[in-house]
Amino acid sequence: MRLIFSILLTLTLLNGGGVLDVDWSSIDKSQQKPTAPYPRVLAEGIKDVTLPTYLSSSYAYKENMSIVADRYFYSISFDLEGATVLFEGDRTFQETVSPSNPEFQKIMQKTNPIEFSRSEKIMMAEYQRHGANYTISVECDKPDSDKRCIQEEFIRGLYSSLIMVGGHS
Secondary structure, eight states: OHHHHHHHHHHHHTTSSEEOOOOGGGSOGGGGOOSSOOOHHHHHHTTTOOSOEEEETTTTTOSOEEEEEOSSEEEEEEEETTEEEEEEEEOEESOOOOTTOHHHHHHHHHOOSEEEEEETTEEEEEEEETTEEEEEEEEESSTTTOHHHHSSHHHHHHHHTEEEEEOOO
16 A cells, blocks of 8 residues: 555656756766675666666665656665665656745755655655655554654664665666
8 A cells, every 4th residue: 555655646746847857977886886686676677767776775685675666766665574664766846946046045055965854654864866856764554653663763774874776867
């Protein structure tokens, strides 16, 4: 059910404005080389994705992942005992705002490179890299008692262990 919801949400977002430019020059290609081939489900699932694709190094080699992907987005989920972890990347946008707009500049000065939050009892990490938008979500079966959904430690660990597993221009 969670996967269906995330698919519908992603498809809804894609019916909007346009596609963000990815800054491929900011990517260190040497950090992109895997120590061993990634599972076939991952390699095949993200082969068309045109933005850097990130996963936690703890999950990159697990075969029990579900992937929904297209040229402009990806959603990779893992079912854990009592929880689901979701890694998403998206290079679409709904509206454009001129970077020279003073109001926009004020807002951007206040934004953090990574934002950890809890919304609708789901722990989230939202960040931007290379001109694209990314989210890590943790949804727990018992969100009021599972530490993965009430404390930031677990999601911070996922964020700090991100590696680039694919994507192309």
